[in-house]
Amino acid sequence: MKMNPIQVSNLTVAYDRKPVLQEVTFQMPEGKLIGVVGPNGAGKSTLIKAILGLIPTASGSVEIYGKAYRTQRKLVGYVPQRGSVDWDFPTNALDVVLMGRYGHIGWFRRPGKKDTAIAMQALDKVGMKEYAGRQISQLSGGQQQRVFLARALAQDATVYFMDEPFVGVDAATEKAIISLLNELKAQGKTVLVVHHDLQTVKEYFDWTLLLNKRKIALGPTEEVFTVDHLQKTYGGRLAFLDTQVSPSYVVQP
Amino acid sequence: MFYELLSTLQDANTQWVLLGTILLGIASGVLGSFALLRKQSLIGDAMAHAALPGICLAFLLYGTKSIGWFLVGAALSGLLATYFIQVIINHSRIKEDTAIGLVLSVFFGFGIVLLTKIAQTENGNQSGLDDFIFGQAASLVGNDVRVISAIAIVLLLVTWLLFKELKLFTFDRQFAKGIGLPTGLLNGLLMTLIVSAVVIGLQAVGVILMAAMLITPAISARYWTDRLDRMVIVAGTIGALSGMLGTILSSMANRLPTGPVIVLAATVIFLISLIFAPHRGLVSKGLKLYRIRKIVARETVLQTLYDLSEEVSITNKKIRFSKEALLSRRKMTVRKLDSNLKRLQKEGYVHHIKDMWSLTESGGSKAYEIVFNNRLFEIYTMYEMKFASLQFAANDVWDYRNIDSSTLKELEQLMAIHERTPKLAPKYFGKGETFRKENSSQSAKKRKKEVKSL
Numbered sequence: 001m002k003m004n005p006i007q008v009s010n011l012t013v014a015y016d017r018k019p020v021l022q023e024v025t026f027q028m029p030e031g032k033l034i035g036v037v038g039p040n041g042a043g044k045s046t047l048i049k050a051i052l053g054l055i056p057t058a059s060g061s062v063e064i065y066g067k068a069y070r071t072q073r074k075l076v077g078y079v080p081q082r083g084s085v086d087w088d089f090p091t092n093a094l095d096v097v098l099m100g101r102y103g104h105i106g107w108f109r110r111p112g113k114k115d116t117a118i119a120m121q122a123l124d125k126v127g128m129k130e131y132a133g134r135q136i137s138q139l140s141g142g143q144q145q146r147v148f149l150a151r152a153l154a155q156d157a158t159v160y161f162m163d164e165p166f167v168g169v170d171a172a173t174e175k176a177i178i179s180l181l182n183e184l185k186a187q188g189k190t191v192l193v194v195h196h197d198l199q200t201v202k203e204y205f206d207w208t209l210l211l212n213k214r215k216i217a218l219g220p221t222e223e224v225f226t227v228d229h230l231q232k233t234y235g236g237r238l239a240f241l242d243t244q245v246s247p248s249y250v251v252q253p
Numbered sequence: 254m255f256y257e258l259l260s261t262l263q264d265a266n267t268q269w270v271l272l273g274t275i276l277l278g279i280a281s282g283v284l285g286s287f288a289l290l291r292k293q294s295l296i297g298d299a300m301a302h303a304a305l306p307g308i309c310l311a312f313l314l315y316g317t318k319s320i321g322w323f324l325v326g327a328a329l330s331g332l333l334a335t336y337f338i339q340v341i342i343n344h345s346r347i348k349e350d351t352a353i354g355l356v357l358s359v360f361f362g363f364g365i366v367l368l369t370k371i372a373q374t375e376n377g378n379q380s381g382l383d384d385f386i387f388g389q390a391a392s393l394v395g396n397d398v399r400v401i402s403a404i405a406i407v408l409l410l411v412t413w414l415l416f417k418e419l420k421l422f423t424f425d426r427q428f429a430k431g432i433g434l435p436t437g438l439l440n441g442l443l444m445t446l447i448v449s450a451v452v453i454g455l456q457a458v459g460v461i462l463m464a465a466m467l468i469t470p471a472i473s474a475r476y477w478t479d480r481l482d483r484m485v486i487v488a489g490t491i492g493a494l495s496g497m498l499g500t501i502l503s504s505m506a507n508r509l510p511t512g513p514v515i516v517l518a519a520t521v522i523f524l525i526s527l528i529f530a531p532h533r534g535l536v537s538k539g540l541k542l543y544r545i546r547k548i549v550a551r552e553t554v555l556q557t558l559y560d561l562s563e564e565v566s567i568t569n570k571k572i573r574f575s576k577e578a579l580l581s582r583r584k585m586t587v588r589k590l591d592s593n594l595k596r597l598q599k600e601g602y603v604h605h606i607k608d609m610w611s612l613t614e615s616g617g618s619k620a621y622e623i624v625f626n627n628r629l630f631e632i633y634t635m636y637e638m639k640f641a642s643l644q645f646a647a648n649d650v651w652d653y654r655n656i657d658s659s660t661l662k663e664l665e666q667l668m669a670i671h672e673r674t675p676k677l678a679p680k681y682f683g684k685g686e687t688f689r690k691e692n693s694s695q696s697a698k699k700r701k702k703e704v705k706s707l
């Protein structure tokens with residue numbers, strides 16, 4: 001029997017008393033590009049953090065390929081939101097990508113030639129090889145995002161979690177990133193991406209998870225990305241620009 | 254003076270003390286770098302001030318001076334203060350900096366009260382506790398130096414062993430946790446290392462200035478390098494230098510407090526870094542800005558002359574322009590324009606008849622290149638998506654000579670479609686005052702239209 005790359009059961013998370021995620025249960029299929037959409041504060045980042053064990057959960061369990069995340073760390077790659085770190089930190093692009101190797105290197109030891117080669121390869125894949133020695137504060141937003149992506153690639157994982165990799169990124173970078181994600185998919189890897197632009201969901205993702213505190217819907221994008229589900233997810237905040245078969249949506253501020 | 258220095262250095266006791274202050278200088282520089290990057294400079298200050306009552310209580314309980322008990326007392330009251338700060342932040346609307354200031358002054362005040370009390374007791378005057386206020390390296394005895402040095406070496410060793418982990422933890426805590434590093438433990442460890450570095454410096458540098466000793470070398474080091482490993486080494490070196498200078502100067506000047514001298518030395522190094530460091534220093538930044546401004550002004554003058562020539566070439570007017578015409582096109586001070594024109598004239602790019610300026614042939618080709626490059630960049634930004642691959646080129650200074658020929662051709666075609674191709678080939682500038690005869694009437698009409706629509 002083939003195991004699911006991601007299996008979340010009855011996951012509930014609360015920062016204070018009020019739950020941010022409630023009884024979320026789902027299984028992700030292998031080898032798919034999966035988009036997670038929902039309004040601001042819906043708990044998208046929280047979901048990823050809870051799966052990766054970065055925050056304590058109130059109840060529920062998470063399994064990566066049938067085992068607890070703790071024992072499967074090397075199978076998982078993570079791209080945090082770009083704003084979560086201080087980009088003025090004294091380090092260069094290559095060094096950040098090398099951090100993706102730390103999980104494989106283990107305690108006390110320093111990255112070796114092989115790790116550097118893998119990191120350079122990852123930088124090359126995102127088109128940033130020439131920037132390897134560049135101080136990270138001197139990179140544009142899109143370039144910083146690509147460095148984070150390269151770090152995840154250097155993790156050499158099977159399941160990837162990416163939190164809003166397209167925010168603050170120029171159109172060219174967005175295109176480059178999405179083709180890279182498709183490449184990962186072609187290698188049989190599973191990629192879960194938190195996404196905020198409803199316009200491109202259909203174009204980018206095989207599967208979609210609609211989330212707002214609870215799971216609203218999960219399935220192949222054509223099936224679940226419907227007006228009905230979107231209204232349930234976004235409530236009154238969704239306005240329709242036109243009412244054609246494939247309408248465009250705008251989330252009102 | 255020199256003789257005095259020599260005799261100071263030959264003194265065995267001074268050498269011993271020197272070793273201690275150098276080691277603790279290195280340790281505070283290295284761990285100060287981490288404190289700075291974790292934005293915990295204020296915590297260092299709080300710890301140092303809050304240590305005073307702990308030291309005094311240790312003296313009162315133990316009865317005599319003892320470095321071991323002092324360290325324990327200092328660490329305990331420092332930790333207690335940190336705990337209070339956390340409680341205040343968590344259970345009130347007071348912000349961190351205010352909470353730190355509050356706790357720091359209460360602890361320090363209590364420390365001063367205890368100190369006064371001790372001074373009034375019998376052997377209080379000889380207690381040497383006053384030294385903890387402003388620091389007195391000379392008061393370090395053999396045992397003190399041994400303990401301080403040993404702790405400093407342990408701190409450095411731990412930092413060296415866990416450098417990779419501490420770096421990742423400091424840069425990206427979430428990611429560190431994700432790959433399985435015990436971030437809670439690392440946080441506690443790093444906190445302990447920083448607190449220890451503060452505590453071992455208290456006797457030599459004093460509670461008031463120890464935080465400066467922690468942070469100043471780190472800030473200075475940040476100016477010289479963009480890599481954490483080098484920053485840590487530079488900060489350690491600056492810490493060592495400051496410790497050394499402070500100790501020597503204060504022992505030469507008969508029991509001058511060491512702390513202020515050490516911190517003064519560190520501050521001088523900081524000022525030197527601020528002004529002279531490559532890339533980040535004020536001088537380097539100023540020079541760079543000056544160079545860029547110079548290049549931009551020069552290109553602007555050439556481009557303006559070219560633009561005006563291009564427009565005028567479809568009329569009967571002469572392609573000579575007054576300074577006013579140039580200035581009305583691009584904002585620039587008259588003095589700047591004058592100096593640029595003068596320099597360009599010297600280089601043979603422009604010439605003038607009376608007050609009217611124009612490009613020479615070589616100036617024309619220079620200007621053509623600049624205009625071509627700039628307009629090509631405009632086209633590129635319009636079609637950024639189409640040329641995504643260019644984004645990946647190493648050089649982010651836009652220069653058409655770095656673009657491969659097929660892409661360049663495409664861009665040029667787009668430029669032609671948008672009628673942005675520079676119309677005056679450089680050779681025309683050699684031919685005299687008007688070009689209208691050179692152009693076919695049709696394209697001239699088209700250009701007239703374009704110029705109007707500008």
Ligand SMILES: Nc1ncnc2c1ncn2[C@@H]1O[C@H](COP(=O)(O)OP(=O)(O)O)[C@@H](O)[C@H]1O
Pocket residue numbers: 015016020038039040041042043044045046047
């Ligand atoms: N560290 C935290 N402490 C308390 N509340 C938090 C924390 N992080 C997020 N929240 C709250 O949890 C909710 C979900 O946040 P998040 O998962 O970041 O949403 P999303 O990523 O979907 O925009 C929000 O209401 C947010 O205010």
Ligand SMILES: [Mg+2]
Pocket residue numbers: 044045046081
């Ligand atoms: Mg989020």
